[in-house]
Amino acid sequence: MPYPIKILKRAERDLSQLPKKDLDRISEKITALADQPRPPQAKQLKGDLKGHFRIRVGNYRVVYQVDTKASMIAVVRIGHRREVYRRR
Numbered sequence: 001m002p003y004p005i006k007i008l009k010r011a012e013r014d015l016s017q018l019p020k021k022d023l024d025r026i027s028e029k030i031t032a033l034a035d036q037p038r039p040p041q042a043k044q045l046k047g048d049l050k051g052h053f054r055i056r057v058g059n060y061r062v063v064y065q066v067d068t069k070a071s072m073i074a075v076v077r078i079g080h081r082r083e084v085y086r087r088r
Contacts, residue, residue: 002034
């Protein structure tokens, strides 16, 4: 059963600022998370983002959480690799 995906407001804002060519690729990867929430290329994060995962899409990163109790994926941040882990 596929997990529903919730894109948080912060991630929606990040998506709206991406170039069109990258947006399509990132959208495909996010959609694929519904069937496999922890793909082999996903990395579990440490530090402030402990409990989150990230997937690479070119120079961009998608940071998300998997809630197994609610069977849901929450996309938290999307951004360029040099900026996505910084606090704002």
